[in-house]
Amino acid sequence: MDLSRREFTKFGCRIIIGAAAGATIVESIATLGVAQEESSNKEYDWNEHLWGYVVDTRKCIGCGRCANACKLENEVPFDEPVYRTWIERYRIVREGTEESVKIDSPDGGIKGFAEDIPAEEIKKAFYVPKICNHCDNPPCVQVCPVGATYKTEDGVILVDYNYCIGCRYCIQGCPYGARYFNNEKRTADKCTWCYHRITKGLLPACVQACPVGARKFGDLKDPESEINKILDKERINVLKADLGTKPKVYYVGLDREVR
Amino acid sequence: MAVENLVWGYIYPNEIEIQWSVLIVLYPYITGLVAGAFIASSLYHVFGKREIKPVARFALLTALSFLLVATMPLLTHLGHPERGIEIMFTPHLTSAMSGFGYIYSFYLIVVVLEIWLSFREDIVKNALKCKGWKKQMYSALALYSYDISGKALHDDEKLAKKLAIIGIPSAAFLHGYVGFIFGGIKANPWWSTPLMPIIFLMSAIVSGIALLILLYIAASKLRKKVLNYETLFSLAHYLWVFLILDVALELLEIISMKYESLEEIEIIDRLLSEKIATTFYGVQLTMGIFIPFVLLILVMVMKNREQLKTLMIAVSSIFVVIGVFAMRWNVVIGGQEISKSLSGTNTYVPVFFSQEGVLPAIIILTIPFIILLVLTYILPPWKDMDEDID
Numbered sequence: 001m002d003l004s005r006r007e008f009t010k011f012g013c014r015i016i017i018g019a020a021a022g023a024t025i026v027e028s029i030a031t032l033g034v035a036q037e038e039s040s041n042k043e044y045d046w047n048e049h050l051w052g053y054v055v056d057t058r059k060c061i062g063c064g065r066c067a068n069a070c071k072l073e074n075e076v077p078f079d080e081p082v083y084r085t086w087i088e089r090y091r092i093v094r095e096g097t098e099e100s101v102k103i104d105s106p107d108g109g110i111k112g113f114a115e116d117i118p119a120e121e122i123k124k125a126f127y128v129p130k131i132c133n134h135c136d137n138p139p140c141v142q143v144c145p146v147g148a149t150y151k152t153e154d155g156v157i158l159v160d161y162n163y164c165i166g167c168r169y170c171i172q173g174c175p176y177g178a179r180y181f182n183n184e185k186r187t188a189d190k191c192t193w194c195y196h197r198i199t200k201g202l203l204p205a206c207v208q209a210c211p212v213g214a215r216k217f218g219d220l221k222d223p224e225s226e227i228n229k230i231l232d233k234e235r236i237n238v239l240k241a242d243l244g245t246k247p248k249v250y251y252v253g254l255d256r257e258v259r
Numbered sequence: 260m261a262v263e264n265l266v267w268g269y270i271y272p273n274e275i276e277i278q279w280s281v282l283i284v285l286y287p288y289i290t291g292l293v294a295g296a297f298i299a300s301s302l303y304h305v306f307g308k309r310e311i312k313p314v315a316r317f318a319l320l321t322a323l324s325f326l327l328v329a330t331m332p333l334l335t336h337l338g339h340p341e342r343g344i345e346i347m348f349t350p351h352l353t354s355a356m357s358g359f360g361y362i363y364s365f366y367l368i369v370v371v372l373e374i375w376l377s378f379r380e381d382i383v384k385n386a387l388k389c390k391g392w393k394k395q396m397y398s399a400l401a402l403y404s405y406d407i408s409g410k411a412l413h414d415d416e417k418l419a420k421k422l423a424i425i426g427i428p429s430a431a432f433l434h435g436y437v438g439f440i441f442g443g444i445k446a447n448p449w450w451s452t453p454l455m456p457i458i459f460l461m462s463a464i465v466s467g468i469a470l471l472i473l474l475y476i477a478a479s480k481l482r483k484k485v486l487n488y489e490t491l492f493s494l495a496h497y498l499w500v501f502l503i504l505d506v507a508l509e510l511l512e513i514i515s516m517k518y519e520s521l522e523e524i525e526i527i528d529r530l531l532s533e534k535i536a537t538t539f540y541g542v543q544l545t546m547g548i549f550i551p552f553v554l555l556i557l558v559m560v561m562k563n564r565e566q567l568k569t570l571m572i573a574v575s576s577i578f579v580v581i582g583v584f585a586m587r588w589n590v591v592i593g594g595q596e597i598s599k600s601l602s603g604t605n606t607y608v609p610v611f612f613s614q615e616g617v618l619p620a621i622i623i624l625t626i627p628f629i630i631l632l633v634l635t636y637i638l639p640p641w642k643d644m645d646e647d648i649d
Contacts, residue, residue, distance in 0.1 A: 081272055081273070081275040081276065082272075082273060082276075083272045083273055086271075086272045088269075101602075103268075103269035103600070103602055103603075104269060105269070105271075105272050107272075108272045130271075139444075139445065139446060141353075142353045142354065143353075143354045143355065143356065143443075143444070144351055144354055145346050145350065145351055145354040145356035145357040145359070146342075146345045146346055146349055146350070146351055146357070147349060147351035163342070163345065164338070164339065164342075165337050165338065165339050165340075165342040165343055165345060165346070166337045166338015166339045166342075167333075167336075167337055167338075167356065168278040168279065168338075169354070169356050169440075171273075171278050172278065172279065172444055172446065172447065172595075173444055173446055174446060174599075175445065175446035175599055176271070176599070177270075177271025177272070177273045177274050177598075177599055177600065178273070179273065180273040180276070181276065181278060181338065185338075186338035186339055187338055187339065243445055243446070244445075259600050259601055259602065
């Protein structure tokens, strides 16, 4: 083949553009495939939904059933310090004339909380359930160097375990500590809002397990959904709003001490 | 040690495990040495500083030796090293990390070409002179093109200069970019700053020059040749200048953090006073910057006494390379020792024997010196050192 330099350049450019377009198509198909793998419901159309989550911190009693249900449902190891959801306990404690904030979450709150400070010293106390915020502007997706973690059309952040290289940049990038390293899969891992359940019309395990209704889950696209009713009625906050991550976990009764 | 002793205050439950180990400390350290050594060589190749000529080609070989191992700590650290190449095939372009493969490869090509052009005359002469397998090797290295006429060499030089001009921004980009990997993480208040790339770059140049000084002194001692003091003092002078830029930026970062006193200041204060006090104030600032700064001023004002001045420069350079390592440590490890809850701290405990332990780190840091030894055997840069500067 006898090509001039100009022809060669044009030819080269075409190959590069073609390959990039091809890769994009393949990648979008692959992404869809992985999300579908999470669900056994082939009828499910992710364009019809946008999932959201509400936590009413005023209701949480710190029983830990949610975190326990999550580990069981998603086979998150019980003997490792890794959590897809956990409960934090905040106690404002009087020490003479001073006040201090004591925060803890022993074993993610799975076994509940021990009363290790005399009640009369505690001025105020409350529990705050934590979970992946499935941000609309997710920093974990932004920093993944290979696109192994991605946002589905229905707003859930998932990890492709067959693609993740295990660099852990996403764990560093998440401001909420919601991600962990799965030592068995050797990849990053996180809450999926029980994608395998919600695509079949079930609730996430943590929401199902909560005995007091502190955790609510539903479709933001459905004006009649319970979470939309709460969002319409209550004063809502999100965690670390200043970081611009646009979380889709909405908090009712969030205290200023919570980060 | 029990977990309770390592944790202070409240950290998110998933933060118990520190994700980026000593290997990730090595990564910016090694790329920094590469960028620094390359920029030192371009002082001659681009800016025509003839006093640097004796070490210019040696600096290029040093840069290549370290560049060849720069990916090792990363690959060793990955959960799936076999998938690492995906970063080249399907880079996710919003990620600061995704450009690494391309920037690295581009820079590797620039450095290799630059070395080839500056050693081509020697390679061709060896190909013509040697016998047997050596002839084969040098002929292959010469790409079977033996034109070393005055015009050909002049063209080489012109091309080498152009390449070095591309090389400087590439070196700056390679390392500035490594800074951005940390600086662009808004989740971490200790990392997130637009100054990070430029701080990384300045400390890179500082560490590269210091390493070059040490290797130059070592090579001269081993070869039992006298040092070219003009070259040595000139390198020391550049080291001093870049130390000033480096410390100005590092202090600016800390001072503005303290002055603005945002939400995270309490945990940053705790990091600086409890967690990394020794490695930050002691090693990074005092040993790595202030002592060399003072010693190098003395070198510049003292007359004669070459032996003593050489010793002072050597000590400064050793302190600088240790100080810059501490700087990388304080960024990478320090940033992970504070909780993103801003309410507690964790402690990194290095392990010796493990995939991410101290032993692989030591091995990875030894390899470049072996590569350099081999490279200087194949492409000896010594004659530049033994000639007088014209």
